[in-house]
Amino acid sequence: MFQGLRVLALAPVLNEAGKIEHVVRRMPRDVVDEVLVVDDGSTDASAQLAADNGATVLPLGRTVGVGAAIRAGLRYASENGYDVAVVVAGNNKDAPEEIPMLLDPIAHGWADFVQGSRYLRPGAAFGHMPLYRRLATRVHPLLFSVVAGRKVTESTNGFRAMRTAMLQDPRVDLGQAWLDGYELEPYLYLKVIRLGYRTTEVPVTKMYPPRSLGQTKMPPITGWWAMLRPLVRLWRESRREGMGR
Numbered sequence: 405m406f407q408g409l410r411v412l413a414l415a416p417v418l419n420e421a422g423k424i425e426h427v428v429r430r431m432p433r434d435v436v437d438e439v440l441v442v443d444d445g446s447t448d449a450s451a452q453l454a455a456d457n458g459a460t461v462l463p464l465g466r467t468v469g470v471g472a473a474i475r476a477g478l479r480y481a482s483e484n485g486y487d488v489a490v491v492v493a494g495n496n497k498d499a500p501e502e503i504p505m506l507l508d509p510i511a512h513g514w515a516d517f518v519q520g521s522r523y524l525r526p527g528a529a530f531g532h533m534p535l536y537r538r539l540a541t542r543v544h545p546l547l548f549s550v551v552a553g554r555k556v557t558e559s560t561n562g563f564r565a566m567r568t569a570m571l572q573d574p575r576v577d578l579g580q581a582w583l584d585g586y587e588l589e590p591y592l593y594l595k596v597i598r599l600g601y602r603t604t605e606v607p608v609t610k611m612y613p614p615r616s617l618g619q620t621k622m623p624p625i626t627g628w629w630a631m632l633r634p635l636v637r638l639w640r641e642s643r644r645e646g647m648g649r
Contacts (some may be wrong), residue, residue, distance in 0.1 A: 406435045406504065407511040412486040413503060414440040414477030415459075416470050417494035421448040427492060428457040430500040435507065440480055442473040450494075471588030474562075475578050484566045490565040498563045499609040504535050506565035509604050516531065517566045518600040520608035521558035540628055543647065547632070548590065551639045552597045556605065560631055563608050570601055583623060586627055591634035 405411065413436045417424050424441060431439050433526035441454035445467030455461050457595055462480060464473060468621055474491055492498050502520070509515035523542075541560050548559035570576065583591055597603055622628075 405439055406507045409487040409507065409511055410485060411436050411488045411490060411503075411507065412438050412440055412477075412481040413490045413492055413500065414442060414474070414481065414482070415454075415492045415494040416442045416444055416473035416477065417446060417450045417454065418470070418473075419446045419448045419450060419468060420494045420496075421446075421450045421453055423496040424450050424494050425453040425457045426496050427494055427498075427500060428454050428459045431492075432501060432503055433458075435504055436490070436500075437486070438484075440477055442477045444468060444470065444473040451506075469584035470586060472584040474588055475583065476541075478568070478571055478578065482571055483605075486568055488565055489568055491562050493562055496611060496633040497610055499611075502563075502608050503565070505606045505608065506563070509606065510565060510567060514602065515604045516570050517593070517596045517603045518564060519556070519558055519603065519605045520561050520563035520610075521556075521559045521605040522561060522608060522610040524605055524607035525609065540631075544631060547635055548594065551635045551642075552594055556593075556596060558605060559590055559593060561608070563610070564593070566592075566596075570596060574598065575599055582633075586622060586630035587634050589627075590631055591638070594634055594638055598642075617649060 413431055428439055439459040441459045441461050443451045443461055443463045448502050451461045463475060471495055479488055488507060489532055490503055490506060492500055506518045506520060509518050545559045549555045
C-alpha cells in the first residue's frame with residue numbers, strides 16, 4: 405500500500421522467460437500490494453517463472469495482443485478493489501523500483517494518470533536502443549501533442565500509473581476490439597487527456613538490452629502504425645465533432 409492507496413502492478417507477457425522473473429523480483433513489495441502477470445499465450449516458462457517468484461498469473465489462454473493483456477490486467481485491478489494500477493513492461497526494460505515516483509502525484513491528488521517519460525531524465529541512457537526507435541519515440545510525442553492539444557514528452561512508453569476509478573468512465577471504452585494490440589496504450593493516454601482527467605509526466609528509466617537478447621516484439625512497420633492509429637482516429641473524431649457544432 406502506498407499512502408493509503410491499494411496498488412496493483414501488472415505486466416503483460418509473451419515469451420519473456422529469463423526476463424519476467426527479474427521484473428517480478430524487482431517490484432517494491434512495500435509499495436505494491438500485488439504483482440499480476442498477464443500471460444498472453446506464452447509457450448515458454450514465463451508464467452511458471454512469474455508464479456515461482458511471487459506473482460499472480462492471469463492466463464489469456466491464447467495470444468491476443470499486448471492491448472488485450474493490459475486491458476485484462478486493468479479489469480482485474482478494478483474488480484479486485486485496487487485504487488491504482490501500474491503498468492510495467494514484462495521484458496525488464498522498465499525499473500520497477502521507480503514505481504513510487506509514478507504513484508506520488510496520484511497520492512497527493514495532483515493527477516489521475518501519470519505517464520513515465522524517459523526524456524525527462526537528464527542525461528538518460530537507453531542502453532542498446534535502436535536508432536529507428538529513438539527517432540520514432542521522439543516523433544510520436546510531437547504528433548500526439550498536436551492531437552491532444554497539450555505538449556507531452558513521452559507517448560509510447562507503457563510505464564504508467566492510473567486511478568482505476570477513471571477506467572469506469574464509459575467514454576474511455578477500452579473494450580473495443582481494435583485496441584487488442586499496440587493501439588491501446590496511446591489511445592488510453594490520449595483519451596484521458598481529451599476527457600479532462602488530470603495527467604502528468606515523471607522521469608523514468610528505459611533500458612534496452614543488446615539485440616541478441618531480444619529487444620522488442622513490435623514489428624517495425626505494422627507496430628508503429630498501430631501506435632499512430634489512435635491519433636488518426638481520435639483526430640478524425642474531433643474534426644467531425646467540430647463540424648457538427
